[in-house]
Amino acid sequence: MAERRQKIAAIDPVWSEITAEAEEAVRAEPLLGGLIHSSLLHHPTIERALSYRISLKLTSGEMSEQILREIADEAFASDPRLGEAARADLVAVYDRDPACHRLLQPILFFKGYQAVQSYRIAHWLWQERRHDLAYFIQARTSEVFGVDIHPAARIGKGIMIDHAHSIVIGETAVVGDNVSMLHSVTLGGTGKEDGDRHPKIGDGVLIGAGAKVLGNIHVGHCSRIAAGSVVLSDVPPCKTVAGVPARIVGEAGCDQPSVTMDQLIETGQDN
Template identity: 60%
Template sequence: MAVASVFEASGGVWAQLRVEAMQAAAEEPLLASYLHASILHHDKIEDALSYHLAQKLGQGDLSPLQLREVIREAYAADPSMAQQAARDMRGVRERDPACRTYLQPFLYFKGYGGLQAYRIAHWLWTEEREILAYHLQSRVSELFAVDIHPAAKIGAGVFIDHAHGIVIGETAVVEDDVSMLHSVTLGGTGKEGGDRHPKIRRGVMIGAGAKVLGNIEVGEGARIAAGSVVLDDVPARCTVAGIPAKPIGDCGCSESDAPALVMDQKFD
């Protein structure tokens, strides 16, 4: 996506989110103050996320006010995170049939919230603030049931549906426009050190409960069936299924589409 279109997409998502928040505040006065504090009092998506994530994750010795300053620092240092947040939200809205508004993932979806919090932890990790990055990872795991190591590398437009039981290891890579459902593990085999986690290429769809283990590559536009255990490389635009997973056909969509965008889990 070109730089200009990225900024246009980001601004469009934020503008629509504000419209939805205003409509929701009018329709449900009991939540009006919450919607104003979380969204309508802010001028940019990163400011709203700074407040919202801090309110969710701050507690005890790390207060929401302190955490908000850390998150604002991260967004100021790396503006691309705000663009990624907008792309992630658009991905949820387009791929999840249960999602009717941008407001839902922003306020309530654990996969979206956990992913945005991971991005802050990852920035802290790159700044060599590892203990605070680990602290955020722990809080995200407790709150959202999403356990993503702050050193993992995750692209934009990523959709994590339901999110319960998601585990993504330290050396894992997840490229742009990937979709995964609950209870997915991108883990090691338990006997390796160093670079030991999967590399998930663009447009891959990973079904619920799938386990992808070891330093293997899942090729662009591939599809992993629910409940599979993947121990070997997966070719691009291929469907694998089973324990251990084996190729059973193509990716189930046309050359112009990616399984992660189509979200079709049926196969012959």
């Protein structure tokens, strides 16, 4: 067993750490043993664990857990980038969310992480031109997690959605790598226009709770959008915007706002 763990750790240190945490969690709380074994310890990889967890969450009378699990397994096997993104998202949550103390927590308990992984399955289906099935996954993700991400949206890796109530991301939205957003964020359109109509979010952006970013606009890398803001025009890189409508209120304040998660606006910043 020790030799097997060493091999796993060398190949996949994230999954190795998760399984070690899971074994400790079972010892600390035996009543959760069934959940932890079925969700984590019974699986050889994080991909297989996520397939099980996603299918368990999204199953309904309309689609069985077994079918959903086969779909997820197929997606992970066909596109290794899904597993890479899942690991990057997991580490992002662990690094940025002060309520996350172990890597196993997002997989078991955090609906923001689970919703993003469900979206990634739907996006894979969309790219495979299996649009109706992608729409089904989107609908179930919205019903179960309160997160509505169109399967055609393009989202990078290292994504952290905290709390994840009422997240909406539209069809032509693009989200870069290492982006953090809080609850009630909308990346939407401005009306009934068709075509490319949703925001393009750069790498390393922090989007505060309740912010609405609307239209085919660009938010530059490493910028901050203050909570409750309504952004209707382009945001330059490394700036902080706030207000309704949002305007530049200062610099972003650091190189990686999505990592530091600092949402305070210093009164000394230039307007």
